[in-house]
Amino acid sequence: MTIKKTISKLLLVLLMLCSAALYSQEGGQSGNANGQPLQKQKYYCKYCGMEYSTVRDLTANWCRNHPLGKNGYKHELYEGSVKAQYTCKYCGMVYRDLLNLTRNICQRNPAGKGKNHEPAL
Ligand SMILES: [Zn+2]
Numbered sequence: 340m341t342i343k344k345t346i347s348k349l350l351l352v353l354l355m356l357c358s359a360a361l362y363s364q365e366g367g368q369s370g371n372a373n374g375q376p377l378q379k380q381k382y383y384c385k386y387c388g389m390e391y392s393t394v395r396d397l398t399a400n401w402c403r404n405h406p407l408g409k410n411g412y413k414h415e416l417y418e419g420s421v422k423a424q425y426t427c428k429y430c431g432m433v434y435r436d437l438l439n440l441t442r443n444i445c446q447r448n449p450a451g452k453g454k455n456h457e458p459a460l
């Protein structure tokens with residue numbers, strides 16, 4: 340009987356230790372959230388929404404959605420921040436990501452009819 344009691348007591352202590360460890364882990368995670376050293380920076384083209392890991396790659400590749408023409412123009416860097424949703428700077432339409440925003444035609448683009456939305460920064 341006494342052995343069973345000690346075992347159940349030990350189990351209780353173990354449980355308490357585990358939950359304490361969990362709590363301390365959560366605290367540590369929220370403390371690290373500010374730095375975010377592991378998150379890689381992404382760069383987007385403001386005309387087509389293509390995603391690159393470096394500006395060099397972005398500006399070295401042809402943009403098929405460039406307002407000046409389908410050929411002969413490279414991507415241009417979107418200099419705004421990464422957001423949960425993106426707004427067109429000409430008409431205010433809201434999209435989930437730059438790919439969707441830039442592939443739809445904007446009725447108010449000053450460059451002319453048939454041009455696409457452009458993201459506000
Ligand atoms: Zn592009």
Ligand SMILES: [Zn+2]
Nearest residue numbers: 427430445456
């Ligand atoms: Zn628009």
